[in-house]
Every structure is written in structure tokens, then in C-alpha cells.
Amino acid sequence: MKNISTKITTFIVIGIIISACDAEKRIPNHKQRLTKNEIFVNEKPSTNEEVSNQLYQKPNSTFLGYHLRLNLFNLADPNPDSTYQAKFTKHPGKYERMSKWLSAKQVDRLGQSFLYKGVDDFLKQVGEPPVIIDTTKSSKSLSRVNYYYFNNGFFNVNSKFKLDSLSPKRAKIKYTITTGVPFFIDSLTTKIQTPALDSLYATKKMNSFIQAGKQYNTKDFEEEKNRITTHFRNNGVYHFQSNNVTFDLDTLNNNKKVNVNLIIKDYSFQDKDTTRTEPFKIYKISDVNIYTDYSATNNSNVFTDSTTYNNFNLYSHSKLKYKPKAITDAVFITKGSLFADTRTVLTTRYLNNLKVFNYPTILYEVDKRDTTAQSLIAKVYLSPRKKYSLGTTFDVTHSNIQDIGIAGSLSETIRNVLNGAETLELSARGNIGSSKDLANPDSRFFNVSEYGLNAKLSFPRIWFPFKTEKIIPKSMIPSTLLSTGFSNQTNIGLDKQNVTGVLAYNWNPKKNNTARFDIFNVQYIRNLNPENYFNVYESSYNELNTISKTYNTNPSYVDPSTGDLIIEQGTAGFTNDVLTLVIPVPQEEYSTVLGIEERRVRLTENDFILSTGYSFSKTTKTDSKDNSFYQFRTKIESAGSLLTLIANASSLPKNQNGNFEIFNLEYSEYIKTEFDFIKYWDFSKEKVLAVRSFFGIAIPYGNSDYIPFSRSYFAGGSNDNRAWEPYRLGPGSTGAILDFNEANMKIALSAEFRFKIAGKIKGALFADAGNIWNVLDNTTYEPATFDGIEDLKEIALGTGFGLRYDLDFFVVRFDLGFKTFNPANEMGKRWFYDYDFAHSVFNFGINYPF
Incomplete structure (x- = not known):
């Protein structure tokens, strides 16, 4: 029965599609749908999009060659009101019967419901009506084409169009354009009545957009007007406007040359009822x-x-x-x-x-x-803002750690707090959530929680004992950020406390350029519940427990009822016996236990990080609608070097590990750098290609032989490689054998082609490549380390498609990623091995991934 129902449903859907695929079903008699515009310029086919954009009528859009929006429109009933009333005309007693269990008013309103009318309205809105040929618009298109070529220096353009019928209701239009020979600029002379302006113009004359030998282009004349206006108004000419610049063009010759005379008359203004003229003044x-x-x-x-x-x-x-x-x-x-x-x-x-x-x-x-x-x-x-302002937020969230989370924050902003235009922001935040994946011995639903306090003080200048005006002038809009924060969280099972402090300078070296220098960025992380490690990182526990079942000789390490290692007594005891050779195991198992213990120590040790960093970013993006730009960001960070310098200068003793300590804690020492480049290409018609490349590496040295978890890299997720979940890709070819996989080097490359499907619904095809590796740290597990160029073969590749819904102020994004090349698989099963919906990864995000 289920198979029969499925077949019936399939036949119905196919029938609907076939009925909609009659693209001419809504074309009136004696009318034709436009199927194609053919443009020939000087007897050659043209694909120039600027020329195509001059045409008033264009064929219906397609999606992968299919008239999706047109067929959606054709599915709609053109007159749903009449169709609804016709039901009662054909069956006179039906209206009375419906009115008995629904009132007459409700029956009438039913015709306006989504079921009867709303569906058709939706299809019309999302769909696209057929483009019916209008020769009047074709004639107007020729005028626009002629004007386009005229603006590009072709003054003797001839054009015509021809209607080519393909069927009684389908036709294409052929546009034939003969441009002739373009005109070029021959000479530029000036006639500037105000002597002061004539001298001012001469200082920047070489920057003119109008140059002898250049092909005539109307755009150059507009840009020259703007250039002159900007130059004059930045040099004291207060009353000057762009319309004060005019051009006299002389084309009365047979050599296709244009002589240009630039004219700027004296200042003309209204004085009561009379118009006066006088030379422009410099103010x-x-x-x-x-x-x-x-x-x-x-x-x-x-x-x-x-x-x-x-x-x-x-x-x-x-x-x-x-x-x-x-x-x-x-x-x-x-x-x-x-x-x-x-x-x-x-x-x-x-x-x-x-x-x-x-x-x-x-x-x-x-x-x-x-x-x-x-x-x-x-x-x-100046109109002051309110000195005090209160802000609140409330969110319900879902992530790879939390199945459900409820978060809220409260902030108070105090402006001009020290009477120097400083801004103080005090905030408190809290979160409770539920995660079935975390250790939860009490079986509480809300087993995840976090709260935090933050204070930020912003100065609209460089806060420094000495003057910095010569280094960072005030034209770069410098500012200083001084912040501190505290948080307490139980959302990964180790129950962390986090204390942070930052002193940073921000400025804009040039337009669209930003720079930030962190004088110091301090972070102290304390693990309150390190003995809970193996309850949280179950993959590590399972691997250790499997080895113990073969080699363990101490019965006190295991639970008699299950035969599994006891957490914490058994895991610690067995690990110590293996590493001290009390229990002999093969080299491969020894390396595995050593790796598990090194990672446990790294993730449960308290961290103290004191770093200095510089970051710089540049973008050519002009506004939110700009889809042809590039963006570059780089960062370099050094941690621990200042503390080591002080320790060496003070001849401080090292601990038993040969490292310096601060507050009885080994501090982190490393250098980290990142490069991030994004490029957009706009192919018009809402088709955009976006590409991103990222490289980051953090190298420990001196007081450290690994990078703290909070400063390491991970791969996967909705803004990274979308064919893998967060923390589930890498390192290298390991296959994400741990619970939260991270490393200290990352390469990421992504490309995404975006296009319009219907209305505000957009589509995307994407490819994400990259991975993470351990390099120059204490990790010795070969599949996870980067030893040379040959390890680039471990770069994973994910491909997929997505849908976006543009809400103007943000974009809702859905992506489906497929593992195209998985370096964790054995040879012969890396390409397209799990390339199916069962192994795909669904991603939800807000705004574009890059």
C-alpha cells in the first residue's frame, strides 16, 4: 500500500510539472513569448552584457536551463476568485450545505484563504510572468542602444530589429547594430574666467580624465567634472559646484576627432531680485x-x-x-x-x-x-546622546555542544564617563543549556551553564604616557580599548574559569583600512574539574580502555562489574604503568597511550597567556550591495616572550621541567600568524563568485612545546569546510579520532558560486578544501603531523549546494555538504566514497560564510 501511494504521489507531481511546463499556456492569442534576444554588432554576434542591459525586454529567467519561475507562475490560477465562485455555480446546493456548518460569511471568507487564493498569490509572487513581445519596447531599446554607443564615442550608429517567429506563440528578436568608426579626443583647451581658479586648475591639469588620443567617453567628462569640483572645494572655493563646469565639443571635421573646450565661468548668484556675477573667491x-x-x-x-x-x-x-x-x-x-x-x-x-x-x-x-x-x-x-543606556538580549541557541541553550545579557553604557568623551560599558551574561553528549551523572536536563562579567573602557585617542601624534596622527581616528572580563562555565565538563584583560589601540591608516595593536592581551584559564576529563572526552577513554583490556595487570584499575577502567583512579594508574614501563606494551600501543596522556595534560592544565599582537585589514568594498571587491586580513601575535625576557634578566630559577613559572604556573610562549584573503567577482544578474583563502600557524617555543587549546585551530562547520561538523576534520589523515580535534596549523580554501533562484531565494554551489595539522610541537603521531609538502595530499575536499533567503538586513543560510575527498579513508576509498545524503552534513547559518 505504501509503494502504491508513493507511485500515485509521484505521478501527480509529474503531472503537475508537465502541465506547468507548457510555457505558453498563459500567452493570449495573436501574442508571442520572447525566447531569445540575438545581438549582432558590426555583423558579429555580441555577448556584451552592457549592451544587453540596454534592452527593455529580456527572455524569462532559467535555472539550470529550466524555466522554474515561469512554470511556477503558470501553476497559479489567474482568477482564483472566479474559480471559487464557479464551484457554487456548477453545484447550486453546495453553497447552502457549506453555510449550514459554516456561516455564509465564513464561506465567503474561505475563498480568500491561503488554501484557495493564498497559494496562487504566492506562486505569482515567487514566479515570473511570461515575457510577451512588445515591439514598442523593442524600438525604445534601439534608442537606448544608440545612446549607449554614442556615450562611448560612436556618433554615427545605425540599428534595427527583426522579429523571428518560431511558433504561433514563440518568437525571438534579432538586433543588428552598425557602430561606425569611434571618435577620439584631439585637443583640450580651457577657458576659466576667474584667474585664481585658472591657476588652481593648472596645478592638477595632468590628472585630467580627458586626454588627447583617448576614445571619447561621456563618463570621462562626468569624472572630470567631479575631479575639478573636488580639487577646488578642497582648496577654499566654497561656492563651487560641478555644474559650474561645462564642455564645448567641436566635431565639425572629417577626421573623427573631437576638440574639447573646458569652460568655467565666474560665480553667478541670486541677490534679491537680480542675478549677479563675480569671480569665485577662495575662502x-x-x-x-x-x-x-x-x-x-x-x-x-x-x-x-x-x-x-x-x-x-x-x-x-x-x-x-x-x-x-x-x-x-x-x-x-x-x-x-x-x-x-x-x-x-x-x-x-x-x-x-x-x-x-x-x-x-x-x-x-x-x-x-x-x-x-x-x-x-x-x-x-553636537547633540549629546543619553549618558546612560541599558541594553538587553535574549537568545535560544543550538550548537555542536548544546542541544538547546537559553542565553541572556544585560549591559549598561555610560558615555563621557571621565568628561573626555570616554565610553564605559559594563555587561553581564548568562547561559543555561542541555547537552546529551556531555558527562551528566545527575541526569539533569540543564547540565550546561555559563555566566560572565565584562567591563570595557574606550578612549577616543591613544592612551599613552607620551605623545603619539607624529606616529599615529588624529586623522587616522585612533582609539584605545581597555577591557577586563571574567567567566565561569560548565559547558565542556571540565568546568572552566576564564579571566581576561586587554589594552589595545585601534586606528585607520587609510580609508577602508583598519589596524589594531594589542599592547597586552592576558588570559588565565583555570580548569576546576580536571578529573572529569575522560567522562567528557569519551573517544580518548574508549581507546585507552580498549588497550587496557589486553595489557592491564592490575585489577584495582577496573570496575569488576564491567571490566572497564575506573575514572580517574584506573585511567591514571594504567597510563602511568604503561609510560613507566611497569606494564610492557608494543610500541604502537605505547605511542597511543603517550598521545592520549599528552593531550589530557594539555587540555586539563591551567593556562596563562600574555601576548602582544598586531592585526591589519583592508577592503575595497564600498557598501553592502558591492559584489566586486577584495578583503585582506593579517595578524601576528607573540605570547610569553616578554615574561621570558624578564625572567632571564632577573635570573629567575626554572622548575623541574626546565620552564619558567608565574604564579606557580608555566606560562605559554609561542608566535602565531594568520593570513586571510577574500575576493568577489560580480557577473551581474545576481551571479557572484566568492573565493576565500586562509593560512594560520602557531609555533610554540621556549617555555612551551604546545599551543593552548583556546589559541589552536579546528576545521569543519558552517563557516569552514561544510562537509564536516565542527572539530570533526583532521588533524591530517587521523579521521578525527578525538572528541574535539584541533592543531596548530591550518589551511583553508573555499569557492562559492551564488545565483538567484526566485525572488529573494538564492542558491549556491560551493567547494571547501583544507585541513589542520600539528607542526613543530610535542605531537609525534605521524598521521596528525605536517612533515613536508607531500602532506598537502591530506587536504580534504567538500562540495555541496545551499539555499539562502535574503531578508535585506541579514541572510538565512542552509548548506548541504558532501565529503568529496576524505584523507582519513584508506587509499582507494578517499574520492566520493561516502558521497551520499546519509553521510552529508547539514549546516544552518546567518549571513554568508565569507
Whole structure:
């Protein structure tokens, strides 16, 4: 019966698809659907997308060659209201029968429900109506094509179109374009009436977008207008606008050359009822007035407090609440300097970055005290944000550790806390959750918990005993972050406490560039329950327990009822006997026990990390819609070297392991570096190719022979290799034999092709490659270590596809990854061995993976 039902359902679905596949079912008689636009330029087929974009009508979109959106639209009933009413017309008694157990009003409303009308509305919205040929639009397309070529220097374009019928309801259109010979710039002359502007133009004339010998392009003229305007307005010409620049073009010759005359007339303005003209003036700033508590309600009130600091005038309606230097350091408009738009923009950015004011307003007015009328008063209006603000969050989460988690946080932000535009943020967070995978002897549902406290103090300048203006000028918008935090967690079974402290400087060397220098980043991790290790890391326990069943000779190490090692007494005793050769075992088993013990010591030891680091990032992305850019990030971090320098200089003794200690704890010493590069290519029509490459390595030395777990790398997950779950890939070819697999070197490469499916639903095809390895540390297990270039053959490859739903402010992402090349498998079973849905990995994420 089940097979019969399945077959019936399959036939119904196939029938629906076949009925929808009649692409012309919604085409009226004597009309035709556009199937293709053919463009021929100078008798050759053209695939130029810019030319194609000039056409008003384009064929219906396809998905892998299938008219998905068109067929979805065809599935919809064009008149669901009439169809619903027709049911009662054909069966007159049906309406009365339905009205007996539903009211007449409810029966009428049923016709507007999702079942009868909503489904059709949804299909119409997601689908795409057939593109019916309109020759009027084709004629308008020719006008746009001609205009496009004209703007690119082809002044004698001829074009036409021809309708080619393929069937009574299908046709294609052939566009034929003859461009002729393009025109080139022959000469550029200028006629600038204001002498001061003529001299100013001459200083940057060599940067002109209009050059002799260059093919005519309208875009160059617009960019030249903007270039001149920017140059003038950054050199004091306050009243200058781009429309003050005009061009006179001379093409009255037969040599396809264009003579360009650039014209800038004197300043023309309205003075009461008459229009006056005078030469442009170059303005200087005579005063900078800063209003520190401006609002629409107090605009007309008298100022009760004011001060002058470094030629800046500060005003307040109440007592001035800010140190003058904190405000004036953010203002780049200075008395005696020329008016410049760049100074206005930079001042706005810096003031907004203080986070104690709303977005500032900067206005200029001509100083009437100057008889030459060549001075401006700059007025900076600042509206303070609320001094205190409270924030809360509440989340229900799911992760590879927690089956369900409930998290919340409470934060208090205090602005201008030290009257120098500083911001103090105090926050508390908490989380409780449930995980069936963790050790839970009491069988409690909420067996995961965490709470933490944080304090962050931000300074809008470099907080340092000495002046740093020459090294990091204020134009780079520097800031200082001082933070500390504490957390207590039981979410991995070892019950950790974590104390952190950071002193970091941030600045922007150039536009779209950011830099950060951590003077110190300190972290202390204390494991409160290390004896619970083998209850948490069950894979390690199972491997150790299996070896003990063959070689253990001490009955006190095992539970008599099960024959398994007792945690902690039995695991510790058996491991010690093996490593001290009390119990002789083969070399392979000895290496396995040694590896398990080294990892246990590493993950249960308390860690103290004092590091210094520098990170730099650069992006060419202009806004959230930009899909043609690159992004580069690099980081270098050094931990423990300062402590070792102090210890050596102070001749401090080493412990029995030959290492230095601080607070009776061996501190970590390593150097770590990372490189991350992302590149996007926009193929238009919402088709985007994104590529990411990552390399990271952390090398222990001196006081350490391994990297702390918190600073190591893992592979797998929704933002990494999506064919593996987090921590389930590597190291090397080991096959993730441990519970949480990590290492100190990582390579990752990803490529993703994104495309539109229907409406806001997007699709993606992706390939993720990479792995992690142990290198130059105390790990001796050969399959997990990177010994040379030949180990690159252990790079895993995952491929798959995904769906995205664009909600404008964020993207909901679903990905399905398949293990295409698995280095953990034996030879002959590495390629496509588990390439099926049963072994695939489903990933859910917010926003794109990179």
C-alpha cells in the first residue's frame, strides 16, 4: 500500500510539472513569448552584457536551463476568485450545505484563504510572468542602444530589429547594430574666467580624465567634472559646484576627432531680485564655533558657558560637560586654514566615532566682519546622546555542544564617563543549556551553564604616557580599548574559569583600512574539574580502555562489574604503568597511550597567556550591495616572550621541567600568524563568485612545546569546510579520532558560486578544501603531523549546494555538504566514497560564510 501511494504521489507531481511546463499556456492569442534576444554588432554576434542591459525586454529567467519561475507562475490560477465562485455555480446546493456548518460569511471568507487564493498569490509572487513581445519596447531599446554607443564615442550608429517567429506563440528578436568608426579626443583647451581658479586648475591639469588620443567617453567628462569640483572645494572655493563646469565639443571635421573646450565661468548668484556675477573667491576659516549641547528645543536659548581652546570656541547652554581637548581633537577644521570638504568629512567621521554624540551637523556662513567677504565661520552642532543606556538580549541557541541553550545579557553604557568623551560599558551574561553528549551523572536536563562579567573602557585617542601624534596622527581616528572580563562555565565538563584583560589601540591608516595593536592581551584559564576529563572526552577513554583490556595487570584499575577502567583512579594508574614501563606494551600501543596522556595534560592544565599582537585589514568594498571587491586580513601575535625576557634578566630559577613559572604556573610562549584573503567577482544578474583563502600557524617555543587549546585551530562547520561538523576534520589523515580535534596549523580554501533562484531565494554551489595539522610541537603521531609538502595530499575536499533567503538586513543560510575527498579513508576509498545524503552534513547559518 505504501509503494502504491508513493507511485500515485509521484505521478501527480509529474503531472503537475508537465502541465506547468507548457510555457505558453498563459500567452493570449495573436501574442508571442520572447525566447531569445540575438545581438549582432558590426555583423558579429555580441555577448556584451552592457549592451544587453540596454534592452527593455529580456527572455524569462532559467535555472539550470529550466524555466522554474515561469512554470511556477503558470501553476497559479489567474482568477482564483472566479474559480471559487464557479464551484457554487456548477453545484447550486453546495453553497447552502457549506453555510449550514459554516456561516455564509465564513464561506465567503474561505475563498480568500491561503488554501484557495493564498497559494496562487504566492506562486505569482515567487514566479515570473511570461515575457510577451512588445515591439514598442523593442524600438525604445534601439534608442537606448544608440545612446549607449554614442556615450562611448560612436556618433554615427545605425540599428534595427527583426522579429523571428518560431511558433504561433514563440518568437525571438534579432538586433543588428552598425557602430561606425569611434571618435577620439584631439585637443583640450580651457577657458576659466576667474584667474585664481585658472591657476588652481593648472596645478592638477595632468590628472585630467580627458586626454588627447583617448576614445571619447561621456563618463570621462562626468569624472572630470567631479575631479575639478573636488580639487577646488578642497582648496577654499566654497561656492563651487560641478555644474559650474561645462564642455564645448567641436566635431565639425572629417577626421573623427573631437576638440574639447573646458569652460568655467565666474560665480553667478541670486541677490534679491537680480542675478549677479563675480569671480569665485577662495575662502579661509576665520572662526570655528562648537555647540556642545545643541537640540531643536534649545536652539534659541542663551549660552551660559563658553570657553576658547586652541582657537576653537566652545559653547554650552548649561555647564560645559566635556574637556575641551576631547572635542577639539576630533575637529579638523582649523582657524586660518582654507575651506576644504575633506576636513568637513573627516571631522564628521571622527565626531561620530566618539559615540557620545548623535550624527553631527557642520554648517558654514560668510563672516560679515571680513570686508573682503573671503572668510567663513564654521559652526559645529553636537547633540549629546543619553549618558546612560541599558541594553538587553535574549537568545535560544543550538550548537555542536548544546542541544538547546537559553542565553541572556544585560549591559549598561555610560558615555563621557571621565568628561573626555570616554565610553564605559559594563555587561553581564548568562547561559543555561542541555547537552546529551556531555558527562551528566545527575541526569539533569540543564547540565550546561555559563555566566560572565565584562567591563570595557574606550578612549577616543591613544592612551599613552607620551605623545603619539607624529606616529599615529588624529586623522587616522585612533582609539584605545581597555577591557577586563571574567567567566565561569560548565559547558565542556571540565568546568572552566576564564579571566581576561586587554589594552589595545585601534586606528585607520587609510580609508577602508583598519589596524589594531594589542599592547597586552592576558588570559588565565583555570580548569576546576580536571578529573572529569575522560567522562567528557569519551573517544580518548574508549581507546585507552580498549588497550587496557589486553595489557592491564592490575585489577584495582577496573570496575569488576564491567571490566572497564575506573575514572580517574584506573585511567591514571594504567597510563602511568604503561609510560613507566611497569606494564610492557608494543610500541604502537605505547605511542597511543603517550598521545592520549599528552593531550589530557594539555587540555586539563591551567593556562596563562600574555601576548602582544598586531592585526591589519583592508577592503575595497564600498557598501553592502558591492559584489566586486577584495578583503585582506593579517595578524601576528607573540605570547610569553616578554615574561621570558624578564625572567632571564632577573635570573629567575626554572622548575623541574626546565620552564619558567608565574604564579606557580608555566606560562605559554609561542608566535602565531594568520593570513586571510577574500575576493568577489560580480557577473551581474545576481551571479557572484566568492573565493576565500586562509593560512594560520602557531609555533610554540621556549617555555612551551604546545599551543593552548583556546589559541589552536579546528576545521569543519558552517563557516569552514561544510562537509564536516565542527572539530570533526583532521588533524591530517587521523579521521578525527578525538572528541574535539584541533592543531596548530591550518589551511583553508573555499569557492562559492551564488545565483538567484526566485525572488529573494538564492542558491549556491560551493567547494571547501583544507585541513589542520600539528607542526613543530610535542605531537609525534605521524598521521596528525605536517612533515613536508607531500602532506598537502591530506587536504580534504567538500562540495555541496545551499539555499539562502535574503531578508535585506541579514541572510538565512542552509548548506548541504558532501565529503568529496576524505584523507582519513584508506587509499582507494578517499574520492566520493561516502558521497551520499546519509553521510552529508547539514549546516544552518546567518549571513554568508565569507
